[in-house]
Amino acid sequence: MNxxxxxxxxxxxxxxTVLFHDDAPFEVLCEQLDKKVQEAGKFFDNVKTSLAFKGRTFSDEExxxxLRIITEHTTMEITFLKTENNELLHLTNLLEKEMSPHNLTKFHKGxxxxGQRIDFDGSVVIIGDVNPGAELKATGNIIVLGQLxxxxxxxxxxxxxAFIAAVYMAPVQLRIGDIITRFPDENKRGIKSPEYAFVQEGQIFVMALS
Structure with missing residues (x-):
């Protein structure tokens, strides 16, 4: 391949979407990404868009x-970032995530x-769906064992x-700390597997749970 x-x-x-060759050394991918972003010039400047990394699995550091290469050369505003990572914990393991003593967890069945809303000082686990028009707010993490x-x-x-995880994630709005993002239309995304959202480099990342 060229x-x-x-x-x-x-x-x-x-x-x-940025497609990465699965066999190329990571250093080569960085060099090619840096070159292509610079060649694009101002094409990405002041663009508000979703960004997806596909084709291979990267570590958090990679x-x-x-992402740093892209943001260093453009003023692109990334509202949603999707990556592939097959080394993430299963959703059930997230339930075992160690919490600090003051971070209580509320379990809601149903x-x-x-119009319904849950506002809790701690983490929240919903055993059911969170339908359009419903709201979840927690000082800790949010896990939905159903559709969000x-x-x-x-x-x-x-x-x-903090993180947000769901068996099926298609929220009207997702917010972690002070970072807000809106998801693309669920019919366009076509993602059916559990996902996990967190903040990194000032952006909300969403990864598939393997």
């Missing part, structure tokens, strides 16, 4: 480096309907390392 094809930018209806289609705000008092 070296130029190790990194490919592809425009979609949902934003921009993802940060790739789905939340339009309403609004969810984790770390609402500044806990930037």
């Amino acid at each position: 070296l130029e094809n190790y990194v490919i930018f592809k425009g979609t209806k949902d934003g921009v 993802e940060q480096q790739l 789905s939340l309907r339009n 289609k309403g609004m969810a705000h984790a770390g609402c008092q500044g806990m930037s390392d």
